[in-house]
Amino acid sequence: MGRWLKPDVYPLIGAMSLVTGMCAFQLVRNVLLNPDVRISKSNRQSAVLENAEEGEKYSQHAFRRFVSAHRPEVFPAINRFFSESGSK
Incomplete structure (x- = not known):
């Protein structure tokens, strides 16, 4: 080997x-x-599930909420340094 x-x-x-x-x-x-994946037979019998709140919880998970609260910057400290120093 x-x-x-x-x-x-x-x-x-x-x-x-x-x-x-x-x-x-x-x-x-x-x-x-995933709320759209139905493994058990009882869930597969209904064609349309009324699970909007479960789908919302699945799509808006904790990481997505964390990322949406921040600006899309790679180096925010460097960006602030160069943007604030030029305006003085």
């Missing part, structure tokens, strides 16, 4: 492991939390 696994391949293995983990996380999140 040692001759097949070269150190040059470690970054590729790390990147592929990260991407595979992200995909698995999203799939599990959708199956367990």
